[in-house]
Amino acid sequence: MSGTLIMPKQTGQKDAFYASLQLYYESYKRGEEWYSNADFKTRIQELLPYLSRGAQDGPYLVKQSELTRYFGLVYYDYSTATGRAKITDTGIRFYNAYLQNDTKTQIDIIMNSIFNNSFGRNNTAIKSSDSDVDAPKLFLKSMYDLNAISRKGLAYLLYVTHDLQIEYNDAISELNKTNDFDREIPIEVANKYGDVKFTVLLNSLGIVDEIDRMYKISEYVSSNYSDKIKKLFIYNRKPDVILTLNEDETENETDIDGDVIQDKVITAFTYDISSLKFYNQNNRTPEPFKRGNTIRYKTNARIAKTALHLADYKCEINPEHTTFISKLGKPYMEAHHLIPMAYQKDFSINIDRIENIVSICPICHSAIHLGDMGTRLELLKKLFDQREEKLKRSGLNISFGELFSKYYQ
Numbered sequence: 001m002s003g004t005l006i007m008p009k010q011t012g013q014k015d016a017f018y019a020s021l022q023l024y025y026e027s028y029k030r031g032e033e034w035y036s037n038a039d040f041k042t043r044i045q046e047l048l049p050y051l052s053r054g055a056q057d058g059p060y061l062v063k064q065s066e067l068t069r070y071f072g073l074v075y076y077d078y079s080t081a082t083g084r085a086k087i088t089d090t091g092i093r094f095y096n097a098y099l100q101n102d103t104k105t106q107i108d109i110i111m112n113s114i115f116n117n118s119f120g121r122n123n124t125a126i127k128s129s130d131s132d133v134d135a136p137k138l139f140l141k142s143m144y145d146l147n148a149i150s151r152k153g154l155a156y157l158l159y160v161t162h163d164l165q166i167e168y169n170d171a172i173s174e175l176n177k178t179n180d181f182d183r184e185i186p187i188e189v190a191n192k193y194g195d196v197k198f199t200v201l202l203n204s205l206g207i208v209d210e211i212d213r214m215y216k217i218s219e220y221v222s223s224n225y226s227d228k229i230k231k232l233f234i235y236n237r238k239p240d241v242i243l244t245l246n247e248d249e250t251e252n253e254t255d256i257d258g259d260v261i262q263d264k265v266i267t268a269f270t271y272d273i274s275s276l277k278f279y280n281q282n283n284r285t286p287e288p289f290k291r292g293n294t295i296r297y298k299t300n301a302r303i304a305k306t307a308l309h310l311a312d313y314k315c316e317i318n319p320e321h322t323t324f325i326s327k328l329g330k331p332y333m334e335a336h337h338l339i340p341m342a343y344q345k346d347f348s349i350n351i352d353r354i355e356n357i358v359s360i361c362p363i364c365h366s367a368i369h370l371g372d373m374g375t376r377l378e379l380l381k382k383l384f385d386q387r388e389e390k391l392k393r394s395g396l397n398i399s400f401g402e403l404f405s406k407y408y409q
């Protein structure tokens with residue numbers, strides 16, 4: 001299970017980027033190596049009056065320097081109680097180039113920063129980030145490999161490479177097959193991955209162009225850096241470690257009864273059910289997390305997808321039920337947890353497992369959740385009878401009466 005992927009939340013607007021750099025640069029010019037957060041907060045509001053409109057809190061103001069830190073232009077010292085930062089040598093070179101209106105040098109510095117820095121972890125802008133995926137590298141490489149990428153396409157790639165731990169190359173070839181970047185991802189991560197601020201900055205610096213809502217590598221960058229981007233490795237780990245890390249798949253979070261959101265996860269990736277990777281995920285220890293005041297359990301979209309795949313994308317109520325062909329080229333079916341995820345707490349073994357997940361058409365799925373008592377009884381009894389033995393063998397001992405009265409009344 002890998003950690004969290006965090007990206008700077010600062011506005012991607014150029015003015016905030018340059019204003020924060022200016023403050024650290026001026027401090028350095030005055031001979032004051034470190035610039036305190038307190039001074040930064042006061043001065044950044046003077047430089048950017050729009051920041052003081054409304055009640056902006058201190059942390060929000062300090063975040064305005066996140067992108068300069070993200071790209072290594074400013075170094076943040078976490079060891080002091082009040083917080084302070086200083087401009088780096090790279091930052092000084094960058095700001096001098098800016099003062100001289102030298103955009104090429106600015107681009108060169110940021111490009112080198114992308115090639116040489118770690119972003120998913122050990123980055124001074126986002127201390128708590130703990131991911132193998134280096135988002136700016138992934139952004140550049142995906143534009144190179146796909147020619148252009150949309151916001152949603154980038155969000156999808158971040159989701160599958162970080163949350164589902166799909167190898168980047170597999171994800172790209174899958175996207176290339178359908179050429180459709182308009183993928184839905186779970187709502188828990190849709191905002192975070194769908195609104196990545198550094199892309200806005202890279203756009204305004206002239207590293208990428210945005211045309212018709214698609215990002216492309218700019219001409220200058222393309223003619224000077226294509227060879228390097230082609231060979232760019234998007235992870236902050238060594239290629240030979242991939243296999244070991246992959247044994248441990250990430251789960252994604254879902255909402256409500258655990259399958260409603262999951263059904264909307266359009267992922268093409270299934271497990272090889274004879275693999276150790278699959279076995280470990282299917283039999284993992286249930287992992288609770290808190291959403292508001294309720295305890296929820298993480299589900300794995302890839303497990304659900306595997307269950308649909310095993311059912312050959314047919315409705316397990318009636319294989320004659322037809323839907324439509326989804327973006328991924330398979331009949332659209334939904335995954336339903338017979339024992340709903342909300343009741344994981346009643347079981348010691350993981351219920352987000354293929355034995356407990358049925359493939360059903362959207363009409364049958366709605367009927368199971370919204371139908372009258374008779375309808376629900378009939379459909380669930382049918383599914384249960386087909387699954388009873390598998391459930392037992394996986395250690396889930398439950399009778400139909402128990403299932404229905406406890407979880408579907």
Ligand SMILES: [Zn+2]
Nearest residue numbers: 259260336337
């Ligand atoms: Zn359901």
Ligand SMILES: [Zn+2]
Nearest residue numbers: 315321361364
């Ligand atoms: Zn059906």
